[in-house]
Amino acid sequence: MLIDGLFTESVNAGETRHRDRPVLLYFDQNGVLGGHLSHHTNAEYVIHGVPMSLFTRKLEAAFDFYGVPYQQTRKGTRDGSELEGRAGSHQIPVLITPENWALADTTPVIGTLDERYPARRMVPAGLPGLLVHVVEEILDEWVARVMVHYRWHYPENTRDVLATGFGLELSLEEAVKHPAAQWGPRACRATGTELIEHQQAAEHEYITMLDALETQLAETPYALGDRPCAVDCMLLGGLRAHTNRDPIPDLSRFTRVLEWNEQQGSAWQGDGVLADFPTSTPFAQFVLELGRDHYAPFLLGNAQALAAGHKSFVVDTYGTPCSYLTRPYPEQSRQMIFDRIRHRLDDREQAAARTWLEDVGLAACFWPPEA
Numbered sequence: 001m002l003i004d005g006l007f008t009e010s011v012n013a014g015e016t017r018h019r020d021r022p023v024l025l026y027f028d029q030n031g032v033l034g035g036h037l038s039h040h041t042n043a044e045y046v047i048h049g050v051p052m053s054l055f056t057r058k059l060e061a062a063f064d065f066y067g068v069p070y071q072q073t074r075k076g077t078r079d080g081s082e083l084e085g086r087a088g089s090h091q092i093p094v095l096i097t098p099e100n101w102a103l104a105d106t107t108p109v110i111g112t113l114d115e116r117y118p119a120r121r122m123v124p125a126g127l128p129g130l131l132v133h134v135v136e137e138i139l140d141e142w143v144a145r146v147m148v149h150y151r152w153h154y155p156e157n158t159r160d161v162l163a164t165g166f167g168l169e170l171s172l173e174e175a176v177k178h179p180a181a182q183w184g185p186r187a188c189r190a191t192g193t194e195l196i197e198h199q200q201a202a203e204h205e206y207i208t209m210l211d212a213l214e215t216q217l218a219e220t221p222y223a224l225g226d227r228p229c230a231v232d233c234m235l236l237g238g239l240r241a242h243t244n245r246d247p248i249p250d251l252s253r254f255t256r257v258l259e260w261n262e263q264q265g266s267a268w269q270g271d272g273v274l275a276d277f278p279t280s281t282p283f284a285q286f287v288l289e290l291g292r293d294h295y296a297p298f299l300l301g302n303a304q305a306l307a308a309g310h311k312s313f314v315v316d317t318y319g320t321p322c323s324y325l326t327r328p329y330p331e332q333s334r335q336m337i338f339d340r341i342r343h344r345l346d347d348r349e350q351a352a353a354r355t356w357l358e359d360v361g362l363a364a365c366f367w368p369p370e371a
């Protein structure tokens with residue numbers, strides 16, 4: 001079940017223990033939370049993060065669509081706070097719930113919020129939910145790296161983020177040498193955008209994706225249809241934290257995308273439907289193809305390297321060999337898709353899911369072993 005990603009001990013139907021507090025949570029056969037979670041206090045949610053963080057803005061966009069009030073508190077990554085221990089992550093955002101739980105990782109966090117606000121779910125039930133989850137996954141785990149590249153390989157962006165984030169007034173040369181700017185290029189090397197040819201291809205991929213979104217928004221108010229979903233949250237997070245915030249790239253020609261980005265999620269009345277499964281929208285098809293061509297070889301190479309205990313590995317990306325750091329998280333993340341297929345789809349839906357994943361060339365990545 002989706003929520004497994006939040007807990008140290010995961011189970012099928014039954015119970016689990018939240019690692020932040022020793023509270024038992026109960027799940028029904030479908031993995032739906034009951035008991036404690038339906039009881040809310042008047043306290044608000046608090047999102048700990050920073051405005052220039054993609055995943056912080058993704059979660060904020062989700063809250064806006066749920067129409068649920070929240071507070072924002074500034075928190076950087078690896079700040080050594082007790083919150084990091086409680087959430088089990090050095091990353092941002094961390095969400096504090098009204099029950100004072102500390103939760104990390106936006107995909108399962110949005111899954112939890114969906115159970116609380118089912119009329120405005122960001123990931124629907126059944127096969128449409130699988131499609132949303134897979135598109136979200138490709139954006140989270142693949143397209144997000146392009147934003148990291150833009151920010152830390154363009155000194156203008158680096159200088160700007162150090163000025164806004166840290167109050168540092170630096171020249172371009174000083175900015176790139178500043179200790180706070182050293183994480184970025186390392187992250188780029190780890191995620192395959194070290195070489196100019198891969199940087200250019202990654203930028204082309206992102207801009208082409210925005211072209212597809214621009215075209216989509218002429219047809220539907222959201223990326224996957226007439227209502228928003230987790231995919232919109234991710235896209236808005238990227239625009240708000242990175243590409244429409246940093247000086248580079250110039251997005252001025254994407255007029256519909258920019259207008260869409262300006263809209264407040266709270267204006268959505270909870271109405272509308274997503275485009276039908278499996279056709280979805282041309283934008284969704286675009287991202288799925290990008291996932292098949294580029295994310296899938298990376299993900300399978302990463303899985304092999306992890307199994308073999310290799311620290312790094314090389315796969316072809318955009319037609320040339322590209323080196324990546326082996327990371328455990330992509331495996332944990334696709335496990336959430338495996339869990340959705342295993343525990344949230346019935347037999348008929350599982351058969352349709354398999355056919356669909358084969359059709360879009362993603363079965364090798366996302367069809368669970370032994371399902």
Ligand SMILES: N[C@@H](CCC(=O)N[C@@H](CS)C(=O)NCC(=O)O)C(=O)O
Binds near residue numbers: 053
């Ligand atoms: N899977 C996580 C990713 C969170 C994430 O990567 N956050 C970034 C900031 S946008 C971060 O903390 N990066 C620092 C790092 O990974 O060390 C989620 O969905 O919340």
